[in-house]
Amino acid sequence: MITPRRLLIASFLLVLPLLDAATTIVRGPYLQSATPTSMVVRWRTDNTEGSVVSYGLERNQLTSSAKAEGVTAEHIVPLTGLKPNTKYYYTIGPAAVPPANAEKKSAGEDAAGKNPVNSFTTPPPVGPAKPTRIWVLGDPGTKNAVQTAVRDVYYKFTGNRATDLWLLLGDNAYPDGTDADYQKAIFEMYPKTLATSPVWSTLGNHDGKSANSLTQSGVYYDIFTLPSQAQAGGVMSGTEAYYSFDYANIHFVCLDSHDSDRTDTGPMMQWLKADLAATQRDWIIAFFHHPTYTKGTHDSDKDSDSQGRMNDMRAIFLPVLEQGGVDLILTGHSHVYERSWLMDGHYGKSQTFDAKQHVKQSVSGRADGDGVYRKPRARTPHFGDINVVTGSAGHASAKPVPLNHPAFYLSLNEAGSSVVDVDGLKLDFIFLNDKGEKRDWFTIVKE
Numbered sequence: 001m002i003t004p005r006r007l008l009i010a011s012f013l014l015v016l017p018l019l020d021a022a023t024t025i026v027r028g029p030y031l032q033s034a035t036p037t038s039m040v041v042r043w044r045t046d047n048t049e050g051s052v053v054s055y056g057l058e059r060n061q062l063t064s065s066a067k068a069e070g071v072t073a074e075h076i077v078p079l080t081g082l083k084p085n086t087k088y089y090y091t092i093g094p095a096a097v098p099p100a101n102a103e104k105k106s107a108g109e110d111a112a113g114k115n116p117v118n119s120f121t122t123p124p125p126v127g128p129a130k131p132t133r134i135w136v137l138g139d140p141g142t143k144n145a146v147q148t149a150v151r152d153v154y155y156k157f158t159g160n161r162a163t164d165l166w167l168l169l170g171d172n173a174y175p176d177g178t179d180a181d182y183q184k185a186i187f188e189m190y191p192k193t194l195a196t197s198p199v200w201s202t203l204g205n206h207d208g209k210s211a212n213s214l215t216q217s218g219v220y221y222d223i224f225t226l227p228s229q230a231q232a233g234g235v236m237s238g239t240e241a242y243y244s245f246d247y248a249n250i251h252f253v254c255l256d257s258h259d260s261d262r263t264d265t266g267p268m269m270q271w272l273k274a275d276l277a278a279t280q281r282d283w284i285i286a287f288f289h290h291p292t293y294t295k296g297t298h299d300s301d302k303d304s305d306s307q308g309r310m311n312d313m314r315a316i317f318l319p320v321l322e323q324g325g326v327d328l329i330l331t332g333h334s335h336v337y338e339r340s341w342l343m344d345g346h347y348g349k350s351q352t353f354d355a356k357q358h359v360k361q362s363v364s365g366r367a368d369g370d371g372v373y374r375k376p377r378a379r380t381p382h383f384g385d386i387n388v389v390t391g392s393a394g395h396a397s398a399k400p401v402p403l404n405h406p407a408f409y410l411s412l413n414e415a416g417s418s419v420v421d422v423d424g425l426k427l428d429f430i431f432l433n434d435k436g437e438k439r440d441w442f443t444i445v446k447e
C-alpha cells in the first residue's frame with residue numbers, strides 16, 4: 001500500500017539527483033600563481049563534485065580542458081602548457097564543456113550551477129618589458145562602504161585597461177581572517193578581478209589570527225596557492241609565507257613581516273639575500289604588511305607597537321633590500337597613505353632621520369612638477385627607493401593621526417588604493433582616494 005509517508009520518501013529520492021545537479025559555485029573562480037605558461041584556477045562549490053576547467057583561445061571554442069582527480073568542494077586545477085602573453089577564455093564545472101555550449105553559457109543562459117565564460121591573459125615571457133598595470137590594496141578587508149568605494153573608484157579609473165596583476169598587502173579580511181571573513185571581504189567584494197587577474201598576497205596580523213606561517217596551515221594558507229617552489233621565477237623559498245615571482249621585466253619580492261622569523265640569520269633573510277642576488281629584472285618591487293616608517297594608525301618609533309615588527313623590517317630587512325637595489329617598497333598596516341622621497345640608509349627612529357644624508361633626490365618625482373626620480377638601469381646598491389604605506393583600502397583613521405614622519409614627501413589620512421604602471425624603464429605610481437581623486441603620483445625613470 002502506498003502510504004503518504006512512502007510517497008514522500010519516493011518523491012524525495014526522485015528529487016535527489018536534481019538537488020545534486022544544483023550544486024552551485026559559492027567562491028571564485030580565482031587565479032593563482034600565474035606564470036607565462038601556467039595558471040592555477042580555484043573555486044569552491046557548495047557540494048563535492050569534479051573539478052574541470054574548459055579553456056581555449058576563442059570564447060566559443062573551449063577546446064582544451066584540465067581537471068583535478070576525484071571530487072571535492074574546494075577545486076584547484078592547474079593549467080599548464082599555455083602560451084605566454086595570450087588571452088584565454090575559460091569556464092569551470094564538474095565536467096568538460098562541449099565547445100558548442102560555451103557561447104550559450106556566456107550569453108547568460110546558464111543551467112543551474114553553471115558558470116559564465118571568463119578570461120585571463122598569461123604573463124609575458126620573463127625579461128622583456130611589457131606595459132604592466134598593478135593594483136595595490138593594503139588592509140582592504142573591512143567589508144564596508146569604504147572598501148566598496150575604493151574598489152569602484154579603481155574600476156572606473158582602469159576602465160577597459162586590464163589589471164595584469166594585483167597585490168594584497170595583508171589584513172585582507174577583518175576581523176580575524178576566518179574563512180567567513182574572506183568570503184565577504186575578498187570573494188564577494190572582488191569577483192570580477194579575481195576571475196580575470198591573478199592575485200598575490202602577503203600575510204597581515206589579522207590574517208595571522210587564523211593562520212600559522214611555520215606550519216603553513218590555516219585559512220590564509222588554505223585559500224592562497226603561492227609559489228613556494230619558485231614556479232613563477234626567483235629563488236625557491238620553500239614556503240608560501242614569503243616568495244618571489246617575475247612579471248615581464250619586474251621582480252616581485254613578498255616578505256612575511258608578521259609570523260616568520262625576522263632575525264638577520266633566519267631562513268627568510270637567507271632566502272631574500274639569495275633571491276636579490278639572482279634576479280636580472282629591471283625593477284624590484286618588495287611588498288609586506290608592516291611598514292618601515294609610519295606615523296599613522298601605528299607608530300614605527302614605538303618599540304612596543306606591533307611587537308617590534310616595524311623595527312625589524314626597517315632595521316634588519318630594509319638594509320638588505322636597499323643593498324639589493326630595491327626600487328619600491330609597498331606596505332600597509334597603518335590605515336593611511338604615506339610616501340617617501342627617493343631615499344636610502346635610514347634604519348633608525350625618526351629622530352635620526354637626516355634629509356641631507358638619507359634623501360637621495362629631493363624632488364616630488366612628478367614630471368608635471370619639479371622632476372621625476374632617475375636611477376641607472378644597471379642595478380646599483382643604495383641608489384634610493386620609495387617607501388609607500390598604502391594601508392587604507394578598507395578604511396582611513398577615524399581619529400586624527402600625526403602624519404609627521406620626516407621620511408615622507410606626502411602623508412594623507414585618506415582611504416584609497418594605489419596603482420603602479422610599469423612601461424619599460426618607466427614606473428608610474430598613483431594613489432587614488434575613495435572619492436576618485438588622484439591624491440599622489442610620482443615617476444621613476446631608469447636610464
Ligand SMILES: [Fe+2]
Binds near residue numbers: 204205289
Ligand atoms: Fe595590520
